[in-house]
Amino acid sequence: MNITITVVQNSPEFGQPEKNRAEIARSVLGQSDPSADLIVLPELFASGYQFDSRAEVEDLAEPEDGPTFRFLSDLSDRTGAVIVGGLPIRRSGGVSNGALAVYGKTLLASYDKIHLFDEEREFFLEGVRPLPVVATPFGPLGLMICFDWLFPEALRSLALSGALVVAHPSNWVLPFGPQGMILRSVENRVFTVTANRVGREERGGRAPLTFIGQSQIIGPRGDIIVRAPSDAPALLRARIDPEEARSKKVASRSDFFEQRRPELYLSLLP
Ligand code: ACM
Numbered sequence: 001m002n003i004t005i006t007v008v009q010n011s012p013e014f015g016q017p018e019k020n021r022a023e024i025a026r027s028v029l030g031q032s033d034p035s036a037d038l039i040v041l042p043e044l045f046a047s048g049y050q051f052d053s054r055a056e057v058e059d060l061a062e063p064e065d066g067p068t069f070r071f072l073s074d075l076s077d078r079t080g081a082v083i084v085g086g087l088p089i090r091r092s093g094g095v096s097n098g099a100l101a102v103y104g105k106t107l108l109a110s111y112d113k114i115h116l117f118d119e120e121r122e123f124f125l126e127g128v129r130p131l132p133v134v135a136t137p138f139g140p141l142g143l144m145i146c147f148d149w150l151f152p153e154a155l156r157s158l159a160l161s162g163a164l165v166v167a168h169p170s171n172w173v174l175p176f177g178p179q180g181m182i183l184r185s186v187e188n189r190v191f192t193v194t195a196n197r198v199g200r201e202e203r204g205g206r207a208p209l210t211f212i213g214q215s216q217i218i219g220p221r222g223d224i225i226v227r228a229p230s231d232a233p234a235l236l237r238a239r240i241d242p243e244e245a246r247s248k249k250v251a252s253r254s255d256f257f258e259q260r261r262p263e264l265y266l267s268l269l270p
Contacts, residue, residue, distance in 0.1 A: 001243070003037035003138045005165075006081070007236040009215040009228045010041070011199040014048030015060065021046045021071045027235055034079050036237070037138050040195040041085030042215075043113075043146045043169040044097065046071075049197075049211070050119070052204030057123045061088040061095040064110050072102040082108065082136045084167035085195075086145055094125040099145055099169050101134055108134040109143060115154070117147035119206065133161040139242045142190075146170035149181055149194075159188035160257070164245040168194040171211055178214040178227065185218040189256075190245045191225075192218045198231055220245045 012020040089098035096112035112127030142163030148154040202208035216227040228234035248257035
């Protein structure tokens with residue numbers, strides 16, 4: 001069954017969550033046909049990325065059922081889509097760099113990023129729960145956030161847990177992410193949906209960050225189904241059949257998930 005995926009590439013203004021959310025709503029709902037099965041938004045899509053103090057993180061953090069949940073829930077009601085997007089989530093003892101998957105009034109999953117990138121390590125709690133795979137009307141959906149991609153184990157865990165499509169909210173700054181995700185998709189034979197942002201942040205005397213856009217949907221055979229530009233907001237839309245990711249058979253006698261040799265790989269671990 002074909003499904004429609006919308007990917008939002010925005011350019012948020014730091015510390016202006018209401019304005020950033022409103023812009024996304026305008027752009028998604030302004031399409032001639034806003035309906036979709038899955039909508040993916042970037043990491044920290046409404047808060048902005050480059051925090052300068054823990055106080056700032058605390059100030060922009062929200063509970064799981066806060067304004068971002070209500071925004072995603074409302075957008076889900078209006079589009080019929082499962083929606084995934086990133087936000088700073090208030091947890092006991094601090095704030096995570098998190099993502100929510102929302103369908104109507106239901107919180108399908110909340111995820112706290114387990115591989116924090118660079119300056120994030122000053123500000124966020126490291127996630128301690130496994131990467132989630134949730135049931136959706138179009139099959140199992142996995143979640144990971146940005147830098148998680150560089151740990152092959154992350155997407156492998158999601159694929160081994162049955163994910164056919166992986167939503168990947170991102171704030172990519174490293175240039176090799178978009179190409180790297182092609183191999184990740186091939187080696188797990190899953191669809192990956194990366195929503196990145198564009199723009200520049202330079203806050204608190206820190207080194208400037210330029211976000212590289214290139215939001216994309218990659219197919220299980222490594223095809224670039226759609227990719228956005230590197231320097232402008234964009235809305236991508238594509239139709240895919242998640243079932244194409246079900247079989248891991250690449251030749252008549254080679255199902256590469258069945259052929260794994262974990263007992264031998266384990267000997268490489270410390
Ligand atoms: C990143 O994980 N935001 C690079």
